[in-house]
Amino acid sequence: MTVADPSALEPRLQPSGWLRYFSFSLDHKVIGLQYLVCGFFFYLVGGALAGVIRTELVSPIADFVSRDTYNEVLTLHGTVMIFLWIVPVVNGAFGNYLIPFYVGARDMAFPRLNAVAFWMIPPAGLLLISSYLLAGAAAQSGWTAYPPLSLTTPAAGQVVWILSVLLLGGSSIFGAVNFIATVLKLRRPGLKMMQLPMYCWAMLGTSLLVVLSTPVLAGVLILLSFDIIAHTGFFNPELGGNVVVYQHLFWFYSHPAVYIMVLPAFGLVSEILPVHARKPLFGYTTMVYSIMGIVFLGLIVWAHHMFTSGTPPWMRLFFTIATSFIAVPTGIKFFNWLATLWGGKIALNSAMLFSCGFILNFVFGGITGITLAQVPFDIHVHDTYYVVGHFHYIVYGGTVFVIFAALYHWYPKFTGRLLNEDLGRLHFLLTFIGFNLCFLPQHWLGLNGMPRRVAEYDPAFTTLNQVSSVGALIMAVSTLPLLLNVVVTALRGQPAGDNPWNALTPEWLTSSPPPVENWHGEAPLVAEPYGYGHAPAPALAETRP
Amino acid sequence: MQIRTAITAALATTALVGTGLLVGSRVSLLPVAASTNAPPYDSLFQVLFSIGTILFLGILIVLLYSLIRFRRRPGDVAEGLPIEGNLPLEIVWTAIPAVVILFVGIYSYDIYDRMGGMASLDHGGMHHGAMDLSGMDQVQPASTPPSSGERIWGGIGSTQAYLDQTGDGRAVATAVPPLPVEVTAMQFAFIFHYPDSAITSGELHVPVGQPVQLRMQARDVIHAFWVPEFRLKQDVIPGQPTVLSLTATRPGTYPVICAELCGPYHGGMRTSVVVHEPEDFLAWVTQNAPQVSA
Ligand code: HEM
Ligand SMILES: [Cu+2]
Ligand SMILES: [Cu+2]
Numbered sequence: 001m002t003v004a005d006p007s008a009l010e011p012r013l014q015p016s017g018w019l020r021y022f023s024f025s026l027d028h029k030v031i032g033l034q035y036l037v038c039g040f041f042f043y044l045v046g047g048a049l050a051g052v053i054r055t056e057l058v059s060p061i062a063d064f065v066s067r068d069t070y071n072e073v074l075t076l077h078g079t080v081m082i083f084l085w086i087v088p089v090v091n092g093a094f095g096n097y098l099i100p101f102y103v104g105a106r107d108m109a110f111p112r113l114n115a116v117a118f119w120m121i122p123p124a125g126l127l128l129i130s131s132y133l134l135a136g137a138a139a140q141s142g143w144t145a146y147p148p149l150s151l152t153t154p155a156a157g158q159v160v161w162i163l164s165v166l167l168l169g170g171s172s173i174f175g176a177v178n179f180i181a182t183v184l185k186l187r188r189p190g191l192k193m194m195q196l197p198m199y200c201w202a203m204l205g206t207s208l209l210v211v212l213s214t215p216v217l218a219g220v221l222i223l224l225s226f227d228i229i230a231h232t233g234f235f236n237p238e239l240g241g242n243v244v245v246y247q248h249l250f251w252f253y254s255h256p257a258v259y260i261m262v263l264p265a266f267g268l269v270s271e272i273l274p275v276h277a278r279k280p281l282f283g284y285t286t287m288v289y290s291i292m293g294i295v296f297l298g299l300i301v302w303a304h305h306m307f308t309s310g311t312p313p314w315m316r317l318f319f320t321i322a323t324s325f326i327a328v329p330t331g332i333k334f335f336n337w338l339a340t341l342w343g344g345k346i347a348l349n350s351a352m353l354f355s356c357g358f359i360l361n362f363v364f365g366g367i368t369g370i371t372l373a374q375v376p377f378d379i380h381v382h383d384t385y386y387v388v389g390h391f392h393y394i395v396y397g398g399t400v401f402v403i404f405a406a407l408y409h410w411y412p413k414f415t416g417r418l419l420n421e422d423l424g425r426l427h428f429l430l431t432f433i434g435f436n437l438c439f440l441p442q443h444w445l446g447l448n449g450m451p452r453r454v455a456e457y458d459p460a461f462t463t464l465n466q467v468s469s470v471g472a473l474i475m476a477v478s479t480l481p482l483l484l485n486v487v488v489t490a491l492r493g494q495p496a497g498d499n500p501w502n503a504l505t506p507e508w509l510t511s512s513p514p515p516v517e518n519w520h521g522e523a524p525l526v527a528e529p530y531g532y533g534h535a536p537a538p539a540l541a542e543t544r545p
Numbered sequence: 546m547q548i549r550t551a552i553t554a555a556l557a558t559t560a561l562v563g564t565g566l567l568v569g570s571r572v573s574l575l576p577v578a579a580s581t582n583a584p585p586y587d588s589l590f591q592v593l594f595s596i597g598t599i600l601f602l603g604i605l606i607v608l609l610y611s612l613i614r615f616r617r618r619p620g621d622v623a624e625g626l627p628i629e630g631n632l633p634l635e636i637v638w639t640a641i642p643a644v645v646i647l648f649v650g651i652y653s654y655d656i657y658d659r660m661g662g663m664a665s666l667d668h669g670g671m672h673h674g675a676m677d678l679s680g681m682d683q684v685q686p687a688s689t690p691p692s693s694g695e696r697i698w699g700g701i702g703s704t705q706a707y708l709d710q711t712g713d714g715r716a717v718a719t720a721v722p723p724l725p726v727e728v729t730a731m732q733f734a735f736i737f738h739y740p741d742s743a744i745t746s747g748e749l750h751v752p753v754g755q756p757v758q759l760r761m762q763a764r765d766v767i768h769a770f771w772v773p774e775f776r777l778k779q780d781v782i783p784g785q786p787t788v789l790s791l792t793a794t795r796p797g798t799y800p801v802i803c804a805e806l807c808g809p810y811h812g813g814m815r816t817s818v819v820v821h822e823p824e825d826f827l828a829w830v831t832q833n834a835p836q837v838s839a
Contacts, residue, residue, distance in 0.1 A: 071808075308699075
């Protein structure tokens with residue numbers, strides 16, 4: 001394997017200053033921040049779309065947007081949030097920024113591929129959200145694009161959607177190849193695998209999932225586009241096609257995709273908790289094994305999304321069991337995090353609050369996940385608002401909370417300035433309240449008869465839908481203190497110094513922001529990234545609570 | 546000190562488990578139960594709800610306790626305890642979820658089997674449950690053989706096993722052959738056809754206590770047939786017939802909801818199922834059957 005010689009990065013040819021964030025920069029830190037800002041932009045887009053959905057659902061009749069528009073908005077919301085916000089940010093942004101530090105390298109293994117992977121995202125995203133202009137209509141068949149519906153909705157919009165998702169999947173694969181190569185091949189001499197910070201393991205596991213499953217999504221979407229453009233019959237029952245096969249192939253990617261969205265978040269939390277609790281990460285080895293266990297099990301549970309499709313009984317049984325068992329490695333991680341907090345010196349700052357919010361929300365979503373894994377249970381609630389509640393507890397209450405925690409934790413590294421804690425806590429409070437108000441009632445709605453993906457519903461459900469919409473409004477408001485904080489702090493925030501948290505992982509052992517090739521001299525050998533509590537703390541610089 | 550901790554822990558655990566069981570058995574989040582599937586479903590729900598409450602509250606309490614008890618006071622620059630792991634502890638919290646999961650898995654398998662979910666679909670799925678019920682060589686109910694032996698791709702084939710649970714004396718209906726209904730789903734309506742009486746209706750009408758077998762096909766895209774009060778759902782798929790067997794237990798009118806995105810009017814794709822007393826059902830049939838010249 002040939003890996004880039006870091007000295008070939010030609011930093012002198014790169015623009016400097018803020019302009020470099022708009023360039024084809026090869027610096028992994030620039031690329032990481034490009035992913036972050038680009039992802040956040042799409043988060044705002046996806047959030048606006050969610051606002052349309054929740055506004056429509058304030059009343060039981062379809063009165064705010066047309067029914068076609070509603071389905072377009074719904075489809076775009078899901079696709080944008082998954083493929084343009086969560087996946088790129090939790091993998092691309094933090095992965096690119098942190099992994100080279102963690103392995104003691106000066107950059108990623110393939111810096112050019114890395115830049116290519118990033119620069120596929122903005123065009124793909126713009127393609128997707130401009131499909132109305134380009135094709136006259138956006139895709140309307142949900143982010144799952146099940147045929148035959150996706151074969152009968154306006155073709156041009158669906159094709160644009162496929163093209164965009166293919167580009168985003170390709171970007172994700174390029175990124176994953178890079179992470180695998182970097183973790184396995186670019187480790188600083190003397191650094192052993194079992195000394196790596198946990199986020200490296202999480203990204204290794206995630207990248208394996210990406211590499212194994214994303215090509216299947218690409219394959220099935222290409223076949224789907226043949227059905228649309230060339231009128232082949234792979235998934236067209238009128239031509240002898242089989243619509244359930246599409247679902248198998250789609251979920252063979254899309255269940256692992258949920259782990260592509262949470263495993264990196266698990267990794268980030270494992271970095272954040274020890275620092276702010278001043279304790280070693282509890283149970284490092286079991287954490288590593290449980291990541292790999294989740295990767296393996298995550299590959300063999302996809303049909304739990306198809307319990308009510310045309311699946312034979314034995315298949316339902318197998319996938320119930322496999323799915324349920326994911327709870328074991330997942331449970332280990334949560335118990336280990338709680339044990340990390342136990343007996344610590346916990347700083348209740350924004351990063352910690354969001355991390356603890358993550359633990360609570362994810363445990364809740366994990367428990368509803370186990371209920372969904374039971375076929376007889378799922379038969380009633382499949383494709384209802386119960387499922388909508390479940391996966392938002394996972395992806396929003398889980399991953400998005402971690403992204404915010406990570407932002408408060410690493411912002412001083414990115415910029416050399418600390419985010420304001422008061423605004424941060426306000427942001428947490430609003431997000432936590434808004435989130436739970438929005439998604440908790442949806443479980444009851446689903447259990448009692450509200451299907452998902454509808455623009456109109458039984459008037460008996462009006463009140464709880466309005467509660468949910470108020471929650472969504474609070475969530476929208478909660479982004480204001482965040483935006484204010486980021487902008488104001490960047491301009492005149494409190495200087496952070498190089499290592500405001502007194503952390504031991506390698507990214508903190510260089511200046512903030514770090515120099516182009518990461519270290520001023522040799523990369524340090526960090527054999528104990530979680531060695532807290534051993535020596536009396538070297539005078540905590542950060543004494544605020 | 547050790548003993549006091551142990552006692553506190555034991556008391557806390559008992560209180561937690563008690564609360565969980567109480568919540569699970571007292572709080573009902575489900576709509577009325579109107580089919581033989583609903584009682585087993587609801588007991589599964591209770592069990593899962595109890596376990597979930599115990600787990601969630603337990604973790605919530607530990608988390609809040611840690612955050613308060615171990616919070617860093619202003620000016621405190623000491624480190625936490627250098628504990629890197631504890632193998633016995635980690636084995637315990639690997640084993641506990643594993644046992645819980647195993648229990649939940651076996652229990653829900655049993656529920657699913659009792660709902661008829663494990664019955665083979667190839668023979669119209671009718672015999673398995675019937676044998677479960679009697680244990681003797683009971684005569685096969687003269688079920689509708691799937692017309693022309695076409696392949697059934699999925700669904701719940703058997704309704705018989707739970708009849709004795711309805712508890713209102715209607716269990717004798719076991720010997721009654723199931724009422725066949727052909728369901729066609731299309732954008733954006735369900736059509737119900739009764740081959741025995743040649744009735745075609747936009748509403749589903751079924752007699753209480755008698756097994757009904759829905760044979761379902763979609764004309765255009767995928768739809769799903771869902772009756773929340775029956776706790777049953779099955780996708781209706783173009784090109785791949787599915788079945789859903791059920792026995793209604795409570796007269797009334799309940800919504801039939803499409804639960805698979807099928808186009809712009811998906812949210813409006815709903816109708817009703819009317820569960821009649823047997824004599825009312827007969828009346829409905831006589832009233833609606835097309836006049837056949839004898
Ligand atoms: C404790 C682990 C989990 C279990 C046991 C679990 C189980 C399930 C099951 C069985 C379904 C299918 C429900 C249905 O459609 O009827 C489902 C749906 C879903 N889950 Fe999870 N899940 C878990 C964690 C996650 C994670 C980690 C994520 C994402 C980060 C996630 C995101 C989703 C999404 C997006 C859906 C809905 C997919 C759709 O139909 O559009 N889940 N989950
Ligand atoms: Cu899944
Ligand atoms: Cu529908």
